Amino acid sequence: MQNVTLKVEGMSCNHCVKAIEGALEEIGASGKVNLAEKTVQVEYDENKVNVESIKEAIEDQGYDVV
Amino acid sequence: MQNVTLKVEGMSCNHCVKAIEGALEEIGASGKVNLAEKTVQVEYDENKVNVESIKEAIEDQGYDVV
Numbered sequence: 001m002q003n004v005t006l007k008v009e010g011m012s013c014n015h016c017v018k019a020i021e022g023a024l025e026e027i028g029a030s031g032k033v034n035l036a037e038k039t040v041q042v043e044y045d046e047n048k049v050n051v052e053s054i055k056e057a058i059e060d061q062g063y064d065v066v
Numbered sequence: 067m068q069n070v071t072l073k074v075e076g077m078s079c080n081h082c083v084k085a086i087e088g089a090l091e092e093i094g095a096s097g098k099v100n101l102a103e104k105t106v107q108v109e110y111d112e113n114k115v116n117v118e119s120i121k122e123a124i125e126d127q128g129y130d131v132v
Contacts, residue, residue, distance in 0.1 A: 014128075015081030062080075 002046045005039050006055065009064040016063070023057045068112045070120065071105050075130040082129070089123045 024031035090097035095110035
């Protein structure tokens with residue numbers, strides 16, 4: 001398993017947390033949002049998911065990965 | 067029809083807008099959230115809904131009517 005922590009702009013509330021964590025779950029990754037630090041920590045299997053698709057899943061929810 | 071504009075704390079994003087407008091719709095009222103002004107403008111039929119139940123619907127979504 002691999003871990004990556006991304007800086008993400010625009011996350012403001014628990015709805016945002018659920019939207020992002022849900023989108024990551026859908027691609028087979030596991031995310032943990034920290035609203036205060038504006039980060040998403042993601043654990044993923046590098047044989048199934050890559051960082052590019054993780055960023056895409058987050059951006060598809062309307063947030064900016066910076 | 068009656069109109070009331072409530073000041074509501076904690077609304078931060080479009081998920082919040084949908085949560086609140088959806089909850090008002092469920093009780094038969096029609097709400098319009100203004101994120102910048104932190105207000106919810108509600109139109110309702112005073113024979114079916116009262117301000118107390120409108121406040122309750124909003125608070126049940128996790129927001130504070132002030």
